[in-house]
Amino acid sequence: MTWIGSSPVRPDADDKIRGRAMYAFDLAIDGMLFARVLRSPVPAGRIVSLDTRRARAMPGVRAVVTAADGPATLAGEFLIDTPLFAHESVRYVGEPIAAVAADTLEAANIAVAAIALDIASGPAVTTLDEALAPGAPLVHPDAATYATQYGLIIRCEGNLVAQLLVDPDGVNQAFAKAYQVVEDTIEGQRQYQGYLESRNAVATFTDERLEVHVGHQHSSALRERLAQFFALDVERIRIHGYTIGGGFGGKLEFGPEPYAAALSRAAGGRPVKLVFDRGEDLGIATCRENSRVRLRSAIDRAGNVLAREIDVLLDNGAYMMDQALSPSLAAYIGAANYQCGPLRARGGLVYTNTPPTGAMRGVTGVILTAALEKHVDHICRIVGRDRRAYRVERLVQDGYVTPSGQVLDDAHILADAFAAVEAKANWAEARARARVTPLRGIGIAAVMWCVNPSPGHVKLRMNASGRVELVTGANDNGSGPLATAIRQIVAEVLGISVFSIDVPALDTAASGYDGGSQGSRTTQVTGEAARCAALELRSQLARAVASQLGASVEQLTFSENQIVNAEQPLKRVTIIEAARQARVCGASLTAEATFATPPVACTPVSASGLLIPFFPTPTYHVHFGEVDVDPVTGNVYVRRYVVCQEVGRAINPREIYGQIQGAVAQGIGYALYESLRLREGHYVEQSLEAYRMPLALDIPRVEVITLEHPAMDGPFGAKGVGEPPIIPVPAVILNAIADAVGESFERLPITPQDVLAALYRQAP
Amino acid sequence: MSQKLTLRINGHATTLLDVAADATLLDVIRDRLHLKGTKEGCREGECGACTVLIDGAPVDSCLFNAHSAQEHDIETADSLKDVLANELAAALAKHGGTQCGFCTPGIFVVLVALLRRNADPTEQEVRRALDGNICRCTGYTQIIDAVLQVTDRSAGRSA
Numbered sequence: 001m002t003w004i005g006s007s008p009v010r011p012d013a014d015d016k017i018r019g020r021a022m023y024a025f026d027l028a029i030d031g032m033l034f035a036r037v038l039r040s041p042v043p044a045g046r047i048v049s050l051d052t053r054r055a056r057a058m059p060g061v062r063a064v065v066t067a068a069d070g071p072a073t074l075a076g077e078f079l080i081d082t083p084l085f086a087h088e089s090v091r092y093v094g095e096p097i098a099a100v101a102a103d104t105l106e107a108a109n110i111a112v113a114a115i116a117l118d119i120a121s122g123p124a125v126t127t128l129d130e131a132l133a134p135g136a137p138l139v140h141p142d143a144a145t146y147a148t149q150y151g152l153i154i155r156c157e158g159n160l161v162a163q164l165l166v167d168p169d170g171v172n173q174a175f176a177k178a179y180q181v182v183e184d185t186i187e188g189q190r191q192y193q194g195y196l197e198s199r200n201a202v203a204t205f206t207d208e209r210l211e212v213h214v215g216h217q218h219s220s221a222l223r224e225r226l227a228q229f230f231a232l233d234v235e236r237i238r239i240h241g242y243t244i245g246g247g248f249g250g251k252l253e254f255g256p257e258p259y260a261a262a263l264s265r266a267a268g269g270r271p272v273k274l275v276f277d278r279g280e281d282l283g284i285a286t287c288r289e290n291s292r293v294r295l296r297s298a299i300d301r302a303g304n305v306l307a308r309e310i311d312v313l314l315d316n317g318a319y320m321m322d323q324a325l326s327p328s329l330a331a332y333i334g335a336a337n338y339q340c341g342p343l344r345a346r347g348g349l350v351y352t353n354t355p356p357t358g359a360m361r362g363v364t365g366v367i368l369t370a371a372l373e374k375h376v377d378h379i380c381r382i383v384g385r386d387r388r389a390y391r392v393e394r395l396v397q398d399g400y401v402t403p404s405g406q407v408l409d410d411a412h413i414l415a416d417a418f419a420a421v422e423a424k425a426n427w428a429e430a431r432a433r434a435r436v437t438p439l440r441g442i443g444i445a446a447v448m449w450c451v452n453p454s455p456g457h458v459k460l461r462m463n464a465s466g467r468v469e470l471v472t473g474a475n476d477n478g479s480g481p482l483a484t485a486i487r488q489i490v491a492e493v494l495g496i497s498v499f500s501i502d503v504p505a506l507d508t509a510a511s512g513y514d515g516g517s518q519g520s521r522t523t524q525v526t527g528e529a530a531r532c533a534a535l536e537l538r539s540q541l542a543r544a545v546a547s548q549l550g551a552s553v554e555q556l557t558f559s560e561n562q563i564v565n566a567e568q569p570l571k572r573v574t575i576i577e578a579a580r581q582a583r584v585c586g587a588s589l590t591a592e593a594t595f596a597t598p599p600v601a602c603t604p605v606s607a608s609g610l611l612i613p614f615f616p617t618p619t620y621h622v623h624f625g626e627v628d629v630d631p632v633t634g635n636v637y638v639r640r641y642v643v644c645q646e647v648g649r650a651i652n653p654r655e656i657y658g659q660i661q662g663a664v665a666q667g668i669g670y671a672l673y674e675s676l677r678l679r680e681g682h683y684v685e686q687s688l689e690a691y692r693m694p695l696a697l698d699i700p701r702v703e704v705i706t707l708e709h710p711a712m713d714g715p716f717g718a719k720g721v722g723e724p725p726i727i728p729v730p731a732v733i734l735n736a737i738a739d740a741v742g743e744s745f746e747r748l749p750i751t752p753q754d755v756l757a758a759l760y761r762q763a764p
Numbered sequence: 765m766s767q768k769l770t771l772r773i774n775g776h777a778t779t780l781l782d783v784a785a786d787a788t789l790l791d792v793i794r795d796r797l798h799l800k801g802t803k804e805g806c807r808e809g810e811c812g813a814c815t816v817l818i819d820g821a822p823v824d825s826c827l828f829n830a831h832s833a834q835e836h837d838i839e840t841a842d843s844l845k846d847v848l849a850n851e852l853a854a855a856l857a858k859h860g861g862t863q864c865g866f867c868t869p870g871i872f873v874v875l876v877a878l879l880r881r882n883a884d885p886t887e888q889e890v891r892r893a894l895d896g897n898i899c900r901c902t903g904y905t906q907i908i909d910a911v912l913q914v915t916d917r918s919a920g921r922s923a
Contacts, residue, residue, distance in 0.1 A: 003793035013857035016865025019801020019841040025866075026800040031870050194900045196805045196813055196866035245803075245866030246900050278806040478864025654906075658860040688898070690809035696894035696904040763817050 002489040002559060004716050007654035010483040012136070014244070024215045024242040025200050025275065025318035032202065033062050033101040033258075035263050035274040036108040038115050039284075040090040040097055042352035042683025044124035044137070047088055047097065051116040055100060058114060060107035065259075066098040075228035077221065077253070078324035079154050079161070080147045082356075084229050084258055089117060090138055091318035092355050093681050094284040101263035101272045116333055124353040126681040128292060128313050129353045131159040139318055139351035154324060155609060161316065162324045164609035166331045166403050171344045174307030178298030182382060184375045185295075187747040188367035190315075190676035191288035191669070193360050194693050197245020198281040203260035205230075206269030210237045210261050215244035215478055217251040218516030225254045226261060241506025244517075247477040248666070249359035252518055253286050253321045279686050286358025287676055289323065290315045293371035295334070295477035298341070302385035303390060307341040310371075311332035314364060316349035317356035323349055326364040328611045333368035337414065337446045338376060338394040343403060345449020347609075353681050360519060361666060362726040365449060367748070371730035373445040374744055377590040378741050388427040396448075402615050405603030410618065413709055414446060415672040417622040417644040420705045425624045425642045426634055434739065439629040440639075441740025445623045451720035453597030456526030459532045460490065462589040465520075466561065466576040468494065468501045468537075473514030475506055479722050480655040481522035486530045486653055490716045492642050494533035496540075496557030496575055512594065520720025522649060524711070525595055525615065531715040532593035540589055542662035544582035545573050567710060591688040597713050617711055619646045621724045623664075625732040630741045631759055634752030636672055636737055642703045648711040648719030657704050660725040664702045668730020669694045671747050770834055773797065774843035788832050790814045790825040793840060801869050805898070812897030815870035815908050820881075822874045824896070841869030848914075849876050855910035862895035863901035871897045875911055884915050 015021040023392050050324055052064045060548060067087035074080045086095045102108040125131040125139065136159060138147070145157040154162050193358060201214040210232065216222050221237040227234040244251065256274040264272040276284070293647045310455040312330040316323055327347025335343040380387045395418070400411045400703045427444070459471040471491060476482035482503050491498040504510075541563060542553040549556065550571070551565040558564075565571035573581075582589055626640040643660050650656055673692040677684040685691040686755040710717020730748055737755065739742040742762040745754060769783040771792070780796050793799050793816065802825060805813030809824040815827045817839040852875055855861070862868040868870075871894065878885055878893040885893070890911045894904060 006770045007860075008864070009857045010860075012865070015860050016862045017841070017853045017856050018844070018869050019799075019869035019872075021865050022800075023803075023866065025804070026797075169815060194898075195866065196803070196811060196898065196900055198805070244864060246864040248900070278808070365812070480863065654860045658863060658902055658906055661905040662863065662901045663903075665903035666900070687808055689808055693900065694903075695896050695898065696891040696908070699903050699905075701905050701908075702903065 001491060003492045003498055005650055005653065006202065006613065007652050008484065010480060011499065014297055018518055021243045021675040021723055023197055023245050023256045023518055024202065024213050025197050025245065025511065027202050027213055029202060029271040032271040032273050033103065033267055034105040034108050035099055035101045035260060036105070036112045036508040037096050037259055038098040038112045038117065040093055040095040040119065042090065042119055042121045042606060043093050043126055043457065045090050045119040045121040047090065048118040048120050050114065052098060055111040058107065058111045058244065060103040061100060061111045062270060063101040063105065063263045063554065064098060064111070065262045065266050069262065069266065073231050074146070075225050077151070077322045078149055078152055079320040081143070082319040084262065092353055094355050094428065095318065096259060098262055098663030099259045101267050110256055118646045123546045124186050124207055125159060125679050126349050126353050126678055128315055131350045139353055140347055143409045144468045152324065159351040160348045161320065162327060162610050164328045164345065164607065164611055166343065166345040166611065168344070169344040170342045171307045171309065174341050175298040178306055180382060181296055182375065183296045183381050184371065184378055184748055186293050186367065186371045186374060188291040188347060189748055190290045190357065191360055192282050192285055192676055192691055193248040193250030195246030195248060195307065198254035198276050198278055199251065199261050199606060200275035201257040202271050202273045203257060203264045204269060204271045204555055205261045205265040208232065208236055210355040211240065212261065213240045213242065214257055215251070217244065217247040217475060217518060219475065219506060219571060220251065220473055220513045221516060222254060222257060223508055238510040239506065241475055244475060244477045245510045247517060250285050251517065252359050252516060260390055278688060281305055283683055283686065285652055286321045286354050288360035289357035290494065291364065291367045293367055295375045298378060298408060300498060303381070303385055304377050306342040308334060308345045308759050312347040314349050315352055315354065315357055317352060318355045319356045320349065320747050321356050321358035323358060323359035325610055325612050329364045329368055330678065332615060333365055333372060335403065336372065336448045337396060338391055339396055345403065354678055361642065361663065362723050365447065365727045366670060366730060368747065369391065369727050370444065370731040370734055373728065374734055377548050377735045378744065389574060391444065394535060402609060404614055406600050406614050408618050410709060411620065413620040413646050413707065414448070415618055417446065417646060420644045420707060421624050421642055422623045423642065424703060430611065430626060439631055439740050440626065441736040441738065443732040443735030443739060444622065444624045444628050445728040445735065447724055447727040448620055449724045449727060450615045451524050451617040451619070452515060452519025452521040454521060455596035456514050456529045457592065457594045458526060458530040458533045459590065460537050462537060464580055464583065466496065466500060466579050468496065470501055470503045470530065471511050472526060473506065473511035474522050475517050477517040477631050479659055481527065485523040485651040486527050489527050489531050490534045493531060494538055495563055504640065517521050520722040520724070524714040524718055524720045524746065525597055527596035527715040527718060528713065529593045532595060533591045536591035536593065540587040540591065541578045541582055544585045545578045545736050547622050549573065606672065617713060617719050619719050619724055621645050621728065622729040623732045625736050627733065627736040627740060629737060629755055634755035636670055636750065638700050638733065641700050643725055644705040644707060645721070645725055646707040646709060649708050649717035649720055650706055651716065656706060656721050659721050660704050661702050664729055665694050665699045667726040668699060668733060670748060671730040671733035675749050769831055771838060773838040774840060782868065783830055785831065787830045788814065788826055789828040789830045792830040793825060799840055799842060800866040802840050803866055803869055810898070811867065812874065813867050813870040813914060815897065817871050817873055817877055825853045839873070841872050844873065844876050846904060848879055851914050852879065852910065852923065855913045856907065859906045859910040859913065861902065861907040867899045871899060872906060874889065875912060881915065886910060
């Protein structure tokens with residue numbers, strides 16, 4: 001292997017370092033207008049009057065749009081419940097009510113302030129408890145009439161939507177004969193994705209054709225959403241991609257794009273740029289949802305789990321973004337990692353009068369894993385077992401059956417991961433150190449996770465120069481799948497240099513469908529499409545030169561920019577010669593391929609509601625952490641952090657290392673600092689000054705171990721990498737702090753006040 | 765209130781007419797001089813993406829009045845081409861010190877300023893220098909590894 005397993009310099013690195021990389025944020029088009037959105041100041045209410053006449057008459061104002069400008073359509077990925085602008089009802093603080101485009105941003109700001117809006121505030125439900133209380137006001141009284149996509153049936157009872165119940169036999173019997181029932185709850189907070197490039201877009205909408213310039217994680221979905229909002233054929237919508245200044249799930253749904261589009265149309269097709277300022281971006285980001293998880297386990301005297309119940313409620317906010325399947329992760333994670341009897345899983349999304357939540361890296365797995373691993377520590381305390389020994393004795397084994405009936409034949413990797421962590425960070429030694437060091441604690445946790453299987457498409461074209469253009473609907477959110485991994489895959493197959501491969505900016509007019517930069521999928525799924533396309537290109541070249549080299553197609557090898565007769569290595573041609581010759585022979589030297597992870601046949605289970613149908617490409621990981629607690633300030637310092645990540649096959653070790661470092665930092669942020677707190681529907685944190693993301697002084701150098709168990713359905717065996725390393729982090733930190741202070745915690749983040757309160761309670 | 769403004773930026777003096785009295789240095793750099801390499805992340809001095817050097821010292825240009833920058837030497841990420849900056853840029857690229865890249869120009873100028881005044885910083889000194897910059901992608905480790913390589917304190921390891 002020449003390129004697989006190597007870490008060539010990213011071709012975009014120098015441009016990014018020196019500020020030459022082009023983000024949509026930097027885009028200026030002649031004649032471009034600047035936009036601002038008027039948003040709801042209240043969590044619930046009715047629009048009594050909306051008068052835009054003064055704003056329209058102001059100097060420099062080119063367009064003002066509201067719900068009245070239509071069309072009166074709704075949009076949505078799963079449940080079609082979201083209007084472009086609030087019409088009559090407003091459902092959250094920050095909901096768009098009107099938008100203005102003007103010659104300057106200043107003029108747009110002044111005009112927005114001149115819109116006369118009269119809202120009659122109504123009763124709001126802004127917490128899970130308020131929304132689920134008997135007789136609670138309904139966020140969507142008409143929810144039952146909303147259409148769904150993909151033929152999904154999304155049940156709705158009051159404010160509870162997208163429920164799931166998995167209820168196998170034997171749960172009640174096990175609880176009846178339990179030695180003890182152990183119960184734990186944990187509440188998770190909202191986490192802002194915190195990408196450094198706030199959301200922005202430039203749109204040009206003329207003659208029923210819409211062009212959008214944007215750095216978006218899922219251009220194919222964005223196109224469909226815009227088509228819904230404007231009742232437009234998807235073919236009339238073209239997305240031009242740019243370097244993306246971070247995403248982490250926050251740029252998977254629509255953001256500023258449809259508002260810029262509506263304004264452009266109203267302004268006669270002038271380009272309109274809409275940039276969310278940071279407070280606005282933070283206030284309406286489809287952040288990680290706040291959540292409540294309850295676990296109950298029936299255990300025997302040895303601590304074996306005879307049966308378990310998991311209940312999870314996720315705050316959906318006012319409209320459903322990409323969350324419909326999130327509650328069903330409870331059915332997977334509730335019984336993950338360690339052997340456990342039958343699992344009853346109940347989950348649901350809750351409509352509230354708050355900003356809509358959505359995907360953030362690791363989605364609901366983060367809080368579910370924190371709940372599970374906290375619960376396991378609790379069981380260990382009750383039965384007096386060492387926390388690592390208990391886990392290792394009860395790891396799920398090959399043949400483990402998921403709640404959807406899928407058999408995992410590689411679950412033994414979990415044991416390998418525990419052993420690899422042990423070799424680096426010996427548990428007994430760490431425990432001994434923690435015992436003699438005041439207020440030090442250790443934690444260990446695992447996760448089994450999957451890779452989003454959605455399809456990807458790659459088209460390759462080799463030019464007479466021997467260089468290859470790679471056209472795809474996938475994007476690079478910064479994690480490097482296009483900058484590095486997919487180029488390496490193609491280079492390996494064709495025996496050319498990674499630096500001979502160009503990836504032009506995304507353009508949906510030229511590229512195929514792609515499932516988006518989510519769920520760790522790009523390198524694995526779109527990467528496999530790239531490998532297949534490269535194989536086809538390779539056979540076109542081979543056919544063109546085989547007879548000249550006196551070899552059959554199968555006897556040719558491709559390496560170092562040459563095609564060589566493996567039997568007679570002196571017989572060889574350069575790729576450039578071969579490319580020219582292939583053209584003469586009538587080969588297009590263009591190849592394309594599509595790939596999606598094939599579904600796994602599963603046996604039906606006794607489930608009702610929405611359940612993620614299968615667990616594509618399972619991966620297994622273990623994390624270990626050591627913390628010190630400052631008894632005066634309550635601050636927590638992460639002294640040591642070890643990750644063992646299973647990657648299938650490492651395509652680019654440096655980028656994998658980078659994914660793990662960054663994910664652990666975000667996980668520490670979730671465990672200790674970051675929280676978007678709601679007070680009566682308003683966020684307390686409204687700026688980056690208040691919203692505390694980890695800085696260089698907060699984060700340790702993470703020690704990384706990678707395991708390789710090649711996947712059947714990934715290029716060269718690669719499995720997705722991006723999501724798993726954030727998932728166990730809050731679990732590890734929570735358990736380590738609990739170990740240090742002597743009691744556990746029921747909500748994240750664990751603040752200095754929480755730590756001090758625990759120390760006070762535990763004081764002798 | 766608008767007035768004339770002469771800035772000495774990246775070694776060139778440029779005079780602009782009609783610059784608002786309260787214009788920030790960031791807006792002048794991005795929107796009047798069209799130097800888009802200096803990024804805007806928060807406009808409140810929290811994220812450091814807009815950092816430039818004023819007389820060699822890192823400054824959040826989003827909080828700095830453009831007129832106050834007259835008579836001072838301003839350097840932006842795009843202009844740093846000396847041997848030290850080039851070594852640092854190469855090391856950042858080699859170690860994976862940039863992912864999405866939006867924070868990177870700000871971090872780059874901060875690190876150039878650090879290395880100019882301290883050729884041999886410790887890891888802790890590098891972390892402290894970065895305390896005004898948010899990077900959401902990297903967890904900072906590979907950025908720090910790059911600096912330590914330039915200063916030959918290769919204590920850190922990167923895959």
